[in-house]
Amino acid sequence: MIAFILRRLASAVPTLFIVVTISFFLMRFAPGGPFNLERPLPPSTMENLMRTYHLDQPLWRQYITYLSNAVTGDFGPSYIYHDNNVAQLIGKGLPYSMELGFYALVLAVVGGVVAGTIAALRQNSFLDFTIMSVATIGVTVPNFVVGPVLTLVFAIVLAWLPAGGWGDGSLRFLILPMIALALPQLAVFARLTRGSMIEALNTDHIRTARAYGLPPRAVVVTHAMRGALLPVVSYLAPCAAALLTGSAVVETIFTIPGVGRYFVLGAINRDYTLVMGTVILIAIFVIVFNLVVDILYGLLDPRVRHD
């Protein structure tokens, strides 16, 4: 097991390297730069800025400098948030994004699996149809619609919950953004669970369990459920990585000071270092969660145990 984890972590290094390289050059070959504002800066100021941030050096030199700094954990200064470097910005924002994302993840997985299982057990009933219609709405309505509607109903009309902000970090502030964040994923989990559950209920070994007179609870929970969860678990990795690294949309609508906004702000302002920092952050999350899911998978399914 430990050997497996080490092997996987070792193979993550080249992956990260390639991701960094692609992003770095893609960005640099694109037109524009961080200081090309609408009103051009005087040439001397521009020259100064370029020198300060080493943007006047040849590209390969910048690349090597960036790589060697990044290895030591120095991701450079941000060009737009002058007071902070990239590591500080991410360090400040990440806890907010992760806390919110964690709650949303729990809500999405638990809600989705329960709803999907119920729908599968009552296949083609009215209940099934209702759950799946709601799930389809969940997938199709973008969260920048869900967000404002939630705010309007619960914060403005009913005035039950705050409209936005982190406040004191209590649950009251988190409920609305959590729902907006979780809803589409919850719908995906519900659909996935329903599909794999129906498939699992039709397998030969479920027939065996029924032929041996096991009670329905044992058939569904012990035998069908565990097999049906496998595809759900594989979706967990991309989903967790996406939720925990923050959502630009939800963080903007609910004014949450997370890292989600940095992706977009960094890109729009051509804040090279901030963009690179967030790319690396997301790539690390994706790699780590893929690993976690593979380990989980091994625990659930003895056929793929890693020794």
Next chain:
Amino acid sequence: MTEIVQTPVSAPETRGRSLFQLAALRFRRNRAAMAGCVMLALIALFSFIGPFFSPHTYDQVFPSYVSIGPSLEPRPDTSTLRDVMEGVATRARVTLQEFNVEGETFTATVTSEQPIDPRATRYFDRANEFENTKVVATEDDGRRLRVEGQVDREYFPFGTDSNGRDLLVRVMLGGQISIAVGLLASLVSLGLGVVYGATSGYIGGRIDNVMMRLVEILYSLPFVFLVVVLVVFFGRSFILIFLVIGAVEWLDMARIVRGQTLALKRREFVGAAQALGLTDWQIIRRHIIPNTIGPVIVFVTVVVPKVILLESFLSFLGLGVQAPLTSWGALISEGANNIQSAPWLLIFPAIFFVVTLFSLNFVGDGLRDALDPKDR
């Protein structure tokens, strides 16, 4: 276990029913999926044909009708017309004495202390509401004018946006762009994914390893974000948007096609083709790709809504198609910002958007059931 049907083959030119025709038959029996198809057809007609029947164009601005709510009544109604006329009179520095509307024509009597220049009718025409104003009588030495003209009444069943543009036409245009982006991007991802996946899966071995390793690496790039980067850095043209989205969405397609290919490769008809001496490329073209069509079609019905959503996400970030062009996503994000003051700006595009994606989902589910090999 079903009885093996001994098909009597007697008629000399019998045409068999292909699996596709059988799937089509099954699909037609699925009511939800057929309803979805009809819905999609109606929405497509609405978006692409609708603008020809509308008197307004998508970029036409009506300064008098900024952010007015949806109504089936013509705009403006008589009471507002009077207010408008008052305003016109004030601008023309005359006093409104009398104002009547009958059908499409209006009559007004204006007075002033000085004789009125007949050219003052220009002020009337300048308002959106009135046209062809002419003086019909001059009284009191020109200090009293009776004017007559046509009322230009507009219908805004969906209301107007904050720039005074007809939302109905905007929704139609948004539909055109969203549907086009959805289809074209899916085609891009389809082409890339099918060829890449089939090649990688069929050739196998080291080449497959390298090709799939590349896909994995591309997976760990944060893709939504990569789209943002590309669009920001390379501009916001319509073509680029669907190319970029298509280039992002092909990974799943490639994986699915590869999985299918690996399964097909073990099927004996591929072995039979090899034994007949077909080349690899002939086998991929004649045997592999046609047999991946089922899952691929199903997957396209998943990609199209995903692409439309992705485009709307870009629009929300202000990176979608440029004004005055618009898409459903752009309209929705605009509406979401004005949800309190002008909820119809959100409601109408959102209805079309959700109904389209909903229908696509039903069509996709129907196709999946119709093409399910277990049902054969």
Next chain:
Amino acid sequence: MTEINDSILAVRGLKVDFSTPDGTVEAVKGIDLDVRSGETLAVVGESGSGKSQTMMGIMGLLAKNGRVVGSARYRGQELVGLAPKALNKVRGSKITMIFQEPMTSLDPLYTIGRQIAEPIVHHRNSTSKEARKRVLELLELVGIPEPARRIDSYPHELSGGQRQRVMIAMALANEPDILIADEPTTALDVTIQAQILELLKSLQKRFGMAIVLITHDLGIVKHFADRVAVMRRGEIVEEGTTAEIFERPKADYTRMLLAAEPSGRKAPPADHAPIILEGRNVAVDYSIPGGLFRGAASVFRAVDGVNLRLRQGQTIGIVGESGSGKSTLGRALLRLLPSSGHYRFGATDISGFDRGAMRPLRRELQLVFQDPYGSLSPRRTVGEIITEGLYVHEPDLGRAERDRRAIAALKEVGLDPASRNRYPHEFSGGQRQRIAIARAMILKPKVVILDEPTSALDRSVQGQVIELLRDLQQKHGLSYIFISHDLSVVKAMSDYVIVMKNGRIVEEGETDAIFEAPKETYTRTLIGAAFHV
């Protein structure tokens, strides 16, 4: 109907139907059947006869669209329409089942010990400790080596035969009255088949339960069953003691089934017949990939130093169990996979030929596969399928000429030429196999390798396909290599037999010599398992 005084399961007027989009399909059309205490009743029929669905219906295990009506009384208790709770008191306790597919019938996610214990804990309310003890006894009983270690194995760690033993252990756990065995040996190799049947027989003696054996294999029935019910298209066409059925069959269908056992012999070709295909020191290695960080790939030798000479007009039968390398050998001889050794086709040395060099020779060397459902591309018409070889080897042929050849080929294999416009899924298994043969024959080959061409077919259809293959051989002077695990078919088809095991030739010789006087123990086991059970 026979007297029913000692009947423990009485089935009366049982009907099973399925609602499909194309209307209702009647799988079982009102049958009467009795199972007596301690007997073995065989329910025999070809695929689609409704034999499995009868039992599934009684046990409440039909698919969702299935419906069962009629009556099935177990010791007076009506099972049809019984509430699930009450039915669950019978299932797994009084009546148990084993299934055809030992690979998929066990839950892959739990240890076998846990799965066998489940019905014990549930039906007998025993503690898990007691149940575990019982499981160990049962594993011992069904002949699983090292039960104490195996009890914690997962199904995928066992072989097919061992898994079927586990299923039997599970079935015996609560000492049932009736054991329903649904094609229990079909998915297993012949030698293992015999062991499993032997095991069932000895356990029956010990526990005295009745066995309902559902099978298509008359060979098994003859040596195993006390009574036989023959089913066809949802009806019982004949019922009686095993001796009656085999010696004095009344129904035409039963007679047809009994006669379907392949018969006849093939005379060997003249000694001076030229050698048409030769392989010397044929060896094939499969590498099991190691992956990026998993160390070196390991190598598995599937065929190990085999020599084979095929004369014109000869049929060499290659027999062996799954994994013996017989199919791999066939493909290696056609140079379809990387292999070492020396190969000669006619006068040409083809040892060093790559794919491109082999291509022109492909029309002379053809291959017919086992699975008539998998070997025809589902999205092409029959016409397109059988003329595909012409598309490669005679690309200049006009449409009309290609069509003419397709018609001729279909006629030759006994199919209506009009079928060339239809799709494979519209044909039965036997018809599909004829299409596959037409695809090979249209090229006028010299050598055809037949890889289990009849294994997926019902007995009655098998005979017709064998007949067809023999006719074609005579007419065109073909040479066959006939690969099969079914010894009775090999005996009827070939004049020379090669017995393979673990990639090597164990024994070879003229057909009669091999079958009458086998020298090796392995050959004797194979023959014994296939012909005497």
